[in-house]
Amino acid sequence: MTLSGIYTAAVDRIVDGKHAVLLVENDEGETIDEKVVPVTELPEQAQDELGLVSVKFADDSPIEYTYLQTETQKRRESIKKTLDHISTPLSERTEDE
Numbered sequence: 001m002t003l004s005g006i007y008t009a010a011v012d013r014i015v016d017g018k019h020a021v022l023l024v025e026n027d028e029g030e031t032i033d034e035k036v037v038p039v040t041e042l043p044e045q046a047q048d049e050l051g052l053v054s055v056k057f058a059d060d061s062p063i064e065y066t067y068l069q070t071e072t073q074k075r076r077e078s079i080k081k082t083l084d085h086i087s088t089p090l091s092e093r094t095e096d097e
Contacts, residue, residue, distance in 0.1 A: 001033055003057035008068065010075070011051040014039060020047070022062075024055065035062060043067040050076055 009022040012034075020042055024033040039047050045067045046053045052072040056064040085093075 002060045003033060004059065006054055006056050007032075008071070009035070009053050009055045011042070011046055011049055011053070013049055014047075022053070022055070037062055041065065045069065046072075050079070 003024065007024050007026070008029075009024045012021045012023045014020055015036070018039060019036050020039045022035045022037060023031045024035060026032045041062070042051070042053060042065055045051065046065070050072065052068040052075060054066040054068055055062045
């Protein structure tokens with residue numbers, strides 16, 4: 001698949017402190033591609049795992065990044081809530097959990 005246009009991507013992991021693995025998402029939030037880019041190309045705020053960026057692609061190459069602060073915060077809160085939920089013993093959960 002050749003990417004062209006603007007997509008959201010999640011920083012999945014940082015490898016060797018030099019490369020970021022981006023999971024590129026479609027409009028439904030499903031991962032459609034994976035790209036490895038130098039960490040230094042990303043906005044400073046996005047240079048850690050779970051950061052979200054808007055990426056402009058031209059001929060499958062990322063050419064511009066924008067940090068998505070609000071979306072990153074929402075995703076981190078959602079992940080924390082899920083992790084808190086699954087780490088709570090069943091006997092301690094309320095009826096609406």
